[in-house]
Amino acid sequence: MTPPTPSAAAPLEVTDESADKSPTPATPKGSESRSPGRLAWKRFKRDRAGVISACIVLFFFVIALAAPLIAKLYGKDPYTTYASQRPELLDAFAYPAGPNGGMSSEFWFGIEPQLGRDVFTFLLYGIRTSLGIAVATTLVTAFLGIVIGTTAGYLGGKTDYLVGRVIDILLSFPSTLFFIAFMPVIYGLFVAPDENIPTWLRAVSLIIVLSGFGWASLARLLRGQVLGLREREFVEAAKVTGASPMRIVFKELLPNLWTPIIIQSTLMLPAFVTAEAGLAFLGVGMIDPTPDWGVMIQRGAQFYTEDITFMLFPGLSMVIFVLAFNLLGDSVRDALDPKSKR
Numbered sequence: 001m002t003p004p005t006p007s008a009a010a011p012l013e014v015t016d017e018s019a020d021k022s023p024t025p026a027t028p029k030g031s032e033s034r035s036p037g038r039l040a041w042k043r044f045k046r047d048r049a050g051v052i053s054a055c056i057v058l059f060f061f062v063i064a065l066a067a068p069l070i071a072k073l074y075g076k077d078p079y080t081t082y083a084s085q086r087p088e089l090l091d092a093f094a095y096p097a098g099p100n101g102g103m104s105s106e107f108w109f110g111i112e113p114q115l116g117r118d119v120f121t122f123l124l125y126g127i128r129t130s131l132g133i134a135v136a137t138t139l140v141t142a143f144l145g146i147v148i149g150t151t152a153g154y155l156g157g158k159t160d161y162l163v164g165r166v167i168d169i170l171l172s173f174p175s176t177l178f179f180i181a182f183m184p185v186i187y188g189l190f191v192a193p194d195e196n197i198p199t200w201l202r203a204v205s206l207i208i209v210l211s212g213f214g215w216a217s218l219a220r221l222l223r224g225q226v227l228g229l230r231e232r233e234f235v236e237a238a239k240v241t242g243a244s245p246m247r248i249v250f251k252e253l254l255p256n257l258w259t260p261i262i263i264q265s266t267l268m269l270p271a272f273v274t275a276e277a278g279l280a281f282l283g284v285g286m287i288d289p290t291p292d293w294g295v296m297i298q299r300g301a302q303f304y305t306e307d308i309t310f311m312l313f314p315g316l317s318m319v320i321f322v323l324a325f326n327l328l329g330d331s332v333r334d335a336l337d338p339k340s341k342r
Contacts, residue, residue, distance in 0.1 A: 043335040050331025056324035060317075064131045067124040074108075076118040078125045078291045082107075083116020090116055093306075101309025109313050113303045123313055125291035130318075133206055133286075134272040140211040141272075142265050145218030150249050150257065152219070153226025163219070170216040176278070179209055183284040199290050206285055210272055218264050222257055229253055259336045266329035270322040277318060293318050 044050055063070070071077055083089045089097060094114045096102030101110030101119070109119035152163035186205045187197050229235065230253070238248050273293070279285030280294025281301075288295050293314050300311025 040335045044331060047331045047334065049327050050335070053324040053328040053331065056320065057328055060127060060321050060324075061131065063124060064128040067121075067128045070124055071121045074121060076107075076121050078117060078122035079289060081115045081117055082111060083114075086116075090114075095303070095307050096309075101307055103309070110309050112299065112310055113307055119310060119313060122291050122296060123317065126293050126296050126314060127317065127321075129203075129286060129291055130273055130276055130293040133203055133276050134269055137207045137210045137214065137272045137276075138265055138269045140207060141214040141268060142218065142261060144211060144215035145222060145264075146254070146257075146261060148215065149219030149222030150226050150253055153223040154230050154245065154249050154253060156227075156230075160223070163223070167216045167220050170213055171220075173213065175213050178213075179275075179279055180282060180284050182209060183279070199286070202286055202290075206276060206279065210275060214268060214272070218261070218268070221260055221264060225257055225260060226253055229256055263329065263333045263336060266325070266332050270325040270329075273318070273322060273325075 076082075089102060089111055090113070091097045096111050096113065096116075098104055098110070103110040107118055107120070109123065111117065112119060112122065148163060152160045183205060186209065187201065190201055191197050235248060235252055238252050243251070276285060277292070277294035277297065280287070280292050281298040283298070286292040286295055288299065296314035297311060297318075300308075300314065304311045
């Protein structure tokens with residue numbers, strides 16, 4: 001007997017087996033290397049200005065977090081008036097007796113005119129205060145903007161109209177003048193006029209007021225993004241499966257909004273730093289003797305004609321931080337959204 005001839009299906013079985021045994025890990029590895037996060041990180045690393053700015057910003061945050069430790073190692077604090085203990089530190093006009101604002105191996109950045117406080121530790125704690133308030137304000141503002149903007153954009157109708165009018169009103173306010181007029185009102189709700197306002201109340205009031213006006217721009221941006229996303233197929237599919245509006249907003253829409261949220265947040269934080277310092281300079285935010293960037297600049301403005309040293313360090317450090325963070329925000333925007341790069 002002649003052996004049976006192989007059927008036509010045999011070559012197909014061999015082909016399938018060889019295809020199953022062929023190595024396939026290259027595809028997921030390649031797709032992983034091309035993920036949006038990895039691509040954004042590669043673009044960011046190629047931006048030298050962004051990397052340098054990130055290092056500067058990180059340095060300032062490390063300084064702010066480690067301020068108590070640095071002051072302890074340094075051996076001084078921002079509240080002690082060293083001139084009262086050692087009158088020879090100031091001259092007859094209450095200015096630092098030493099050159100360059102009294103800078104020496106003992107007082108690295110010199111001493112403050114009149115009171116004789118150590119400028120270096122005062123600046124360390126001032127950075128800590130200003131960045132703490134700015135970061136807290138950014139987090140609260142981002143939360144409010146995300147919740148209100150995405151909800152209004154998804155629900156539409158009367159809710160969207162009402163939120164849109166509130167946003168228009170907030171954005172039309174002269175915020176600086178409103179801050180100056182409204183801050184004493186907030187203080188009066190909690191403290192009697194003849195009592196001192198606690199530092200924590202000033203910080204909390206600043207966060208509330210700055211956040212109350214800051215969320216509007218982010219909410220408007222996210223509302224426009226959601227209006228374009230809510231008609232997409234994946235949202236319609238979620239509706240068909242019976243997902244609740246809350247789940248659709250936070251599970252389907254929000255993951256597609258992280259890029260504008262991150263970009264906007266990196267641009268908001270330096271704006272809050274300057275706003276907080278400006279309010280302290282005007283006397284409606286943090287006040288002396290609380291260390292703060294604005295307090296130092298406000299105090300330095302009284303002496304800069306005779307001794308610019310006390311104003312130089314806080315002013316220069318704030319300019320460096322704000323500039324670095326703005327450059328970092330631009331680099332993050334270009335990395336996450338290459339089409340926006342000019």
